[in-house]
Amino acid sequence: MHDEFPELTFDFTAKIEHLLKHRALLSELGELGCLFIVSAVESLSDTVLANLEKGHTRADVYAALEIVRDAGIALRPTWVPFTPWATLDDYIDILEFVQAERLIYHVDPVQYTIRLLVPPGSALLQRPAIQPCLGPLDQASFTYHWTHADSRMNDLQRAVSAVVAQATRFDEDPATTFQRVCELAYAVRADEAPASASPVLLDHRKKAPRLTEPWFC
Structure with a gap:
């Protein structure tokens, strides 16, 4: 798709834990036209995150942000x-x-x-x-x-x-x-x-x- 329509861009939604798990894929996604990723961060409090069973921690959020940025992709966090x-x-x-x-x-x-x-x-x-x-x-x-x-x-x-x-x-x-x-x-x-x-x-x-x-x- 990218070869035929190189101007085409896309975005997707992913959990913080999945961004960390599949970090090796992000650079390729950036090269293929991914502009941004929406991710439900929700909170930076480990207490809140544990009660919501989000599957990530405060430290994970910082790690995911760095990984996504290194891939040339913007992260759009959502919050509760x-x-x-x-x-x-x-x-x-x-x-x-x-x-x-x-x-x-x-x-x-x-x-x-x-x-x-x-x-x-x-x-x-x-x-x-x-x-x-x-x-x-x-x-x-x-x-x-x-x-x-x-x-x-x-x-x-x-x-x-x-x-x-x-x-x-x-x-x-x-x-x-x-x-x-x-x-x-x-x-x-x-x-x-x-x-x-x-x-x-x-x-x-x-x-x-x-x-x-x-x-x-």
């Missing part, structure tokens, strides 16, 4: 930052990772709002750790309501959702939205948000391939 086990520090950790690794334009802002869904039949319902947070089943959304033990996390999720919804309506630059989300999160922790992304970092916008609409993985 609001879970019963995530702390405020975990949330800010995601933001700091995104900025430090120059991924601002590789993460759709809606990803900073995602809250764990617990539908009937979910294996999560069998976990003792979720029971204190669990509420009744919401028939309309077909998911169990849950409340974080730290009320600040519930408030932050609502505030970030409002900011991102407004940003989407006005087609706001993702870097601007990211900075606003950072300011919200750091304010909750009573810290000052770090300086906004530098022009060098923002230059990566034109190098960040993406789908035409946000993708939930």
Whole structure:
């Protein structure tokens, strides 16, 4: 296909564990036209990852990012930052990772709002750790309501959702939205948000391939 249509590009979705397992194939995929890979990172907290049974660790995420980049492919991580086990520090950790690794334009802002869904039949319902947070089943959304033990996390999720919804309506630059989300999160922790992304970092916008609409993985 690549020989006949060399201008043709593609992307795919893969687990972090599979990127590590099949790392030897990534360079060839990059040469054949793979622009980016969507991967459900979900969290950088090993506690959260263990509860979600993601099959990878925080260290694995960094390793996969390096491998994918070395192959000339962009990684577009997806997140579930609001879970019963995530702390405020975990949330800010995601933001700091995104900025430090120059991924601002590789993460759709809606990803900073995602809250764990617990539908009937979910294996999560069998976990003792979720029971204190669990509420009744919401028939309309077909998911169990849950409340974080730290009320600040519930408030932050609502505030970030409002900011991102407004940003989407006005087609706001993702870097601007990211900075606003950072300011919200750091304010909750009573810290000052770090300086906004530098022009060098923002230059990566034109190098960040993406789908035409946000993708939930």
